[in-house]
Amino acid sequence: MNQESRTNIIPLLVLGSIHILFLLYIITPAIGWLSVLGLIPIIGYKHLPIKINKLNISEIGLDVFSFSLGILFTIWIIIKFDTSPVFASALIGSLASFIPNTVLGIKTKRIQNISHAKLAIYAGSFAGMTGLKYFPDILSLIITAIIGGVIYNLLRNSFTGLGGKLGSIGFGAIILYSLSATLLTIW
């Protein structure tokens, strides 16, 4: 196995872990042992593009910042205007979708990042749909935003064109924060 294929395993492991946690915590309590069938879709990963994003601190920073904007504004709309989580998330996503991708018709690498930032905002809004139920304080929100932004960055160039990837990132951020918080409390 060469260096490149070794690093390309990272996105595979990240999305795979999120889906296995989903099967464990959401599907299994609903349908019991039948949730094993939920492992079959994981075979589908091999038909999708998987490519690790090169480590770039500014890109990670932008993804974390965008993800946190999505979480914060979604929670704010839910609490302030007493709306449903769907309305709040769809509103934030709609507003993000109108951010232009180009400036004066120029499309540079930096401007391409705007497109990713918009998607990270939408992924963050899914995490924000949770409301304050799983976030006892501002620190928990910040940690979730960092986890979500890093996951988004790792999966940036992988599984493109697969519906539900952003939702999986939002769920991954929440569940990984909850698990780490629980483990720390036990310790």
Place this chain on the structure above:
Amino acid sequence: MVILITIISSIVGGFGTFLLTTKLNWHALKASTLLSLVVAIPFEIWEIKEYVSIPFVVFGASFIGMSSDKIFNNNLILIASILFGILYTLINSNFNGIGGTLGTTACLTCLTIIVVNR
């Protein structure tokens, strides 16, 4: 009756988003969010208690419609949307208000269709 409404809502969300991206060339983000917003607004204005899950189903299924037309065609999106509606009916009581559960369900649905189709 409930499962029928759920499946119809799922088709509206999934197929509607896919049509907006493939036929009108909308960005997947814009198609998913605007369709979900249009469906969610009446439920914010009026109290429609009987069908309160409709915006959730449309929103969740719209993630299926965000899939690329290089991987999915109209028929596959239709089948995926129906499967999403059935899965939602089975497991939505276990979502516990956790964000991203609709998206992850949509993702696993899309992957199932990919596995079955290849």
